[in-house]
Amino acid sequence: MKTLIVYYSKAGENWFDGEKKFLEKGNTQICAEFIKECTGGDMLPLIMKHPYSDDYDQCCEEARIAQQKNDKPELINLPDSIAEYDTIYLCYPIYWSMAPMAVLSFLEKYDFANKKIYPLSTHEGSGLGASVSTIRFKAKGAEVLDPLPIPGTLASKSHNRIKNWVETH
Template sequence: MSFSDAKCLIAYFSREGNNYVSGRIVNLAVGNTEVAAKMIREITGGDLFSIEAVNAYPEDYTETTEVAKQELRANARPELTDQLENMASYDVIFLGYPNWWGTMPMPVFTFLEEYDFSGKTIVPFCTHEGSGLGHSEKDIAKLCPKATLLKGLAIHGTRVNDAKKDIANWLDKVSAAF
């Protein structure tokens, strides 16, 4: 099976606005993970789905990191703004997120627990500022034990706008696993 044979979903959580980039806080018009998700859509032709929490994170970067740390410690499952009507129709789910405190933001945990991923292929990708995928792949495997989990891609946030070639190379490698 290739991407053209599979029904692909690119589900992602991204945060625009104040973000940590190369050691300083900058204002991003589009979050890094969304940039990568749109590149994956361009290559695979998959459908995009934005994972968003009902309660938005603070505009201030430092405040957001504190909220994210509290959610992680509490193992919170923030309510999401939208639901997918047709998850059963997808074969491959590209799952994107920034690395927050060594794993995915808690809304991504909510997303993974709201659907049955049995028999599906999950392909993670994350943006980060030096921490890579952290332990997010292990967390995905634990939450979705009946899914096939392929090797994820970690994209340094400062380089996301120039990552299309790296993403295409990674997609070539993972497509061989279908």
Template structure:
């Protein structure tokens, strides 16, 4: 049986959902990650940065844009010590500026994913997966990158059926 890891970045606090800025006690991507964990039994790993983002959502978007423009690699708070034990990596992230947050780039560049299967899931407010799959394929050569799922942030609480259906399709 293949062992799975759900590695995800998620931002709680002020977020843009359904056209408004609202305060989320748990980030949308984390909600999806935990639903996937229930369905797959995979381990969870939160991709977190040493330096947090601003509380203000609009300021966070400006910082995220600067990081993308600068091709930044934020330092992470933790590592996966036993990455070799995992065959399947469920990689989750919000879509920021057409791809994933730069912390996810840091994560991907920290390990050799050759021979592993990477399955993506993304939360967004209208931009879907953007070019994130192409970015993963670029940084994870030798990995089998499967089509991901993009879930609108405002819909994550009610996405159980959508996630289950997607996971069942992947098993075929």
């Protein structure tokens, strides 16, 4: 059986170290790539058909409204099946103390029976927020284990932390 590294991440303007900054690569993508280095798993980026704005403030507003309306975005690149994978690393930024709605779109599409899900969140202070309980509720049949919160500003310095996490479960 195989490992799948699923991630939602957003390059562009974001809140970083107390100010708005343009990020060439999203924090969560950096962490997902470290997991790839440690596990050799396959990568699956979650790409919204209609992405949120590149403007940080507008993105915050769009994401807030989507959560309020329970509006799950269409994702454009999903495989028909993930049956060949038994271990899933699910990586996402915290949006308004939750997982982004794209993660919920992903969780609604598949059967997770007998799969292990290891969540990794990047954040600016909220840690995992309410994301893990939501993942447990949505990913029917999965074992959701050993979640890891990483401060977004430390993503590029988290290789060893992520390596230890992967190696100890």
